[in-house]
Amino acid sequence: MPPVMNGKNTNSEDVRERLSRARRFIDESYQLPLDLMEISRHACLSRYHFLRLFRDAFNTTPHQYLIQRRIEKAKELLRSRRLSITDVCFEVGFESLGSFSSLFRKRVGQPPTTYRRRERESLKKIPGCFIQMFRLPRPD
Numbered sequence: 001m002p003p004v005m006n007g008k009n010t011n012s013e014d015v016r017e018r019l020s021r022a023r024r025f026i027d028e029s030y031q032l033p034l035d036l037m038e039i040s041r042h043a044c045l046s047r048y049h050f051l052r053l054f055r056d057a058f059n060t061t062p063h064q065y066l067i068q069r070r071i072e073k074a075k076e077l078l079r080s081r082r083l084s085i086t087d088v089c090f091e092v093g094f095e096s097l098g099s100f101s102s103l104f105r106k107r108v109g110q111p112p113t114t115y116r117r118r119e120r121e122s123l124k125k126i127p128g129c130f131i132q133m134f135r136l137p138r139p140d
Helices: 010-029 036-043 047-058 062-080 085-091 097-108 112-123 128-133
Strands: none
Touching (some): 036 047, 036 062, 062 085, 062 097
């Protein structure tokens, strides 16, 4: 039976903290070439035990979570910086432009070039004072 303090299972609190630590590691290191072994080390758990616990806790696998973070960051870069699609791909940690483009399209519903164009077009509809006040990227 796991130890109990103040009516709480300290073992489950420890596991939650370990999983949160691993998720923070992914959030902070998404652009690096991460694998399950490295991420599970941050949780101090074996790979397969970590994978099962992470999936149960966050309803996604560590790899899917990593891809999600990379896509979110790519969307941000596509909206706000003048990097090429290839530069965005490598900046967020993908190693192949083809896999980046296909994953981006699958997750976002459109390729990165279309996403960038659509986002920039939408910025043209925002009054200049708001763009300046909220420090949004200037439309082309």
